Amino acid sequence: xxxxxxxxxxxxxxxxxxxxxxxxxxxxxxxxxxxxxxxxxxxxxxxxxxxxxxxxxxxxxxxxxxxxxxxxxxxxxxxxxxxxxxxxxxxxxxxxxxxx
Amino acid sequence: xxxxxxxxxxxxxxxxxxxxxxxxxxxxxxxxxxxxxxxxxxxxxxxxxxxxxxxxxxxxxxxxxxxxxxxxxxxxxxxxxxxxxxxxxxxxxxxxxxxxxxxxxxxxxxxxxxxxxxxxxxxxxxxxxxxxxxxxxxxxxxxxxxxxxxxxxxxxxxxxxxxxxxxxxxxxxxxxxxxxxxxxxxxxxxxxxxxxxxxxxxxxxxxxxxxxxxxxxxxxxxxxxxxxxxxxxxxxxxxxxxxxxxxxxxxxxxxxxxxxxxxxxxxxxxxxxxxxxxxxxxxxxxxxxxxxxxxxxxxxxxxxxxxxxxxxxxxxxxxxxxxxxxxxxxxxxxxxxxxxxxxxxxxxxxxxxxxxxxxxxxxxxxxxxxxxxxxxxxxxxxxxxxxxxxxxxxxxxxxxxxxxxxxxxxxxxxxxxxxxxxxxxxxxxxxxxxxxxxxxxxxxxxxxxxxxxxxxxxxxxxxxxxxxxxxxxxxxxxxxxxxxxxxxxxxxxxxxxxxxxxxxxxxxxxxxxxxxxxxxxxxx
Numbered sequence: 096x097x098x099x100x101x102x103x104x105x106x107x108x109x110x111x112x113x114x115x116x117x118x119x120x121x122x123x124x125x126x127x128x129x130x131x132x133x134x135x136x137x138x139x140x141x142x143x144x145x146x147x148x149x150x151x152x153x154x155x156x157x158x159x160x161x162x163x164x165x166x167x168x169x170x171x172x173x174x175x176x177x178x179x180x181x182x183x184x185x186x187x188x189x190x191x192x193x194x195x
Numbered sequence: 196x197x198x199x200x201x202x203x204x205x206x207x208x209x210x211x212x213x214x215x216x217x218x219x220x221x222x223x224x225x226x227x228x229x230x231x232x233x234x235x236x237x238x239x240x241x242x243x244x245x246x247x248x249x250x251x252x253x254x255x256x257x258x259x260x261x262x263x264x265x266x267x268x269x270x271x272x273x274x275x276x277x278x279x280x281x282x283x284x285x286x287x288x289x290x291x292x293x294x295x296x297x298x299x300x301x302x303x304x305x306x307x308x309x310x311x312x313x314x315x316x317x318x319x320x321x322x323x324x325x326x327x328x329x330x331x332x333x334x335x336x337x338x339x340x341x342x343x344x345x346x347x348x349x350x351x352x353x354x355x356x357x358x359x360x361x362x363x364x365x366x367x368x369x370x371x372x373x374x375x376x377x378x379x380x381x382x383x384x385x386x387x388x389x390x391x392x393x394x395x396x397x398x399x400x401x402x403x404x405x406x407x408x409x410x411x412x413x414x415x416x417x418x419x420x421x422x423x424x425x426x427x428x429x430x431x432x433x434x435x436x437x438x439x440x441x442x443x444x445x446x447x448x449x450x451x452x453x454x455x456x457x458x459x460x461x462x463x464x465x466x467x468x469x470x471x472x473x474x475x476x477x478x479x480x481x482x483x484x485x486x487x488x489x490x491x492x493x494x495x496x497x498x499x500x501x502x503x504x505x506x507x508x509x510x511x512x513x514x515x516x517x518x519x520x521x522x523x524x525x526x527x528x529x530x531x532x533x534x535x536x537x538x539x540x541x542x543x544x545x546x547x548x549x550x551x552x553x554x555x556x557x558x559x560x561x562x563x564x565x566x567x568x569x570x571x572x573x574x575x576x577x578x579x580x581x582x583x584x585x586x587x588x589x590x591x592x593x594x595x596x597x598x599x600x601x602x603x604x605x606x607x608x609x610x611x612x613x614x615x616x617x618x619x620x621x622x623x624x625x626x627x628x629x630x631x632x633x634x635x636x637x638x639x640x641x642x643x644x645x646x647x648x649x650x651x652x653x654x655x656x657x658x659x660x661x662x663x664x665x666x667x668x669x670x671x672x673x674x675x676x677x678x679x680x681x682x683x684x685x686x687x688x689x690x691x692x693x694x695x696x697x698x699x700x701x702x703x704x705x706x707x708x709x710x711x712x713x714x715x716x717x718x719x
Binding site: 111114143147148151152158 | 298
């Protein structure tokens, strides 16, 4: 079965889609069989969401509208799960970054 | 010889220097491209295993960094160019170095601090694999040493035993680096951006990471001064640690709420929300520094602080420009600016600007526990007009279907007319006493004039009597009363303020611990 899905989400995490959030993001993306890509604009360029090197290269700071698209088996689920991860601020506590 | 730098993590260290930039050992090339490829694969694999072992023993902050390194190393997109280069005849070490240097250059070119700081992580990843390739036995720094060099790798920081002191002094480096964050959370002294290279690495050195300097080959006099500063810092830290983490309570057991005064939203980055009762005053003038901020900029700034504070209240003051805080394109030139068009008077005269701020506040309100207050209120009519503008903008946002919330609206008590006749304001949500302005207006002594500084005392009976009567009026009418002037953080003034009935003070973040210590000494 083949499918395609696409959606956007606002990055509200303090430093954006960087080191630690990127680890979580790519780990989650890899759990899906579908090809998943991200972009900072609707017309691209698109980056492989399963590669942390590529995701970091997208340099998405806080306040960026992130475009996520997927194609292939489970495309809908992949996009939904990744959008929710970003909306949950990557499951990080607000105050953890610099507590000292 | 003293070299100045930028403090990245406060503290003092005295010890031998350790050179972080020793040249790496040479790599022994292999006979075939296949062997080179196997050699690089094995080195990457070994690096991942070492990092995983380190992550197991690390706390969550450090583990997060190490997991990032592991994820990068396991990504074929990182090693791909190196393997391609090996296939065309390059040795494993050069291929890996060139591939990683390409990535590093990309990070270094970024215009975002956070992103540029990741170049350090990439260099760390590069060097870990290179060290394994060259079988360089990496000698650990001696205990208590000051590690110095161009930059420091996060793994180097994590490998080092900091239990016997020591510190870090870097030529480059950044206060936003992973290592700087780790150093702050572990209390390891660190200075970055040294203005000159460290010429002589023999002998011992003195690292002052409170002010940002390192002294090489110190004289006995320099060592004496250094040890005094270091002991004084330790004593202050001791006081801070004892009081900072605890709620403020007087000797008699009376609880006092202690909040912080902030200006720039990034001020909260260095404050643990658990150590205070919220934000008593967020100034918004800083947003109006160079040009007038748009609604989105203001919304993001307010939202950041609200989200940081969680359920604890954040009191944001509408723009208090004028007086000693001119804003180009907004404030007006006046002969007597402290008595002129400033605070709410200016906002009500420039509704185009005020309405933008009101909309940003209404939109930010759902993201936390917001309270809004107006500065320089002198009459009930001013408060009524400002509150009506909030109601108008709320209705407009509702009509457009924009998410928003009406916050409780309070006033600053700093013009004597309000402090003398507070009954005109029985309908406001809260009072916040601005002791700096209240004192200068009661004593007729300008805050910025050193010649009359002796008159500017919050402890004058006239000022204290007004504070006492406003606090009593609030108590009788169910209106919360706080104080957010400099006096709140002044240990000499705190006994008088609590004596006047106040139980809610807001202070500069750096004074939080000292204020709590002073409160613990009061017997009300």
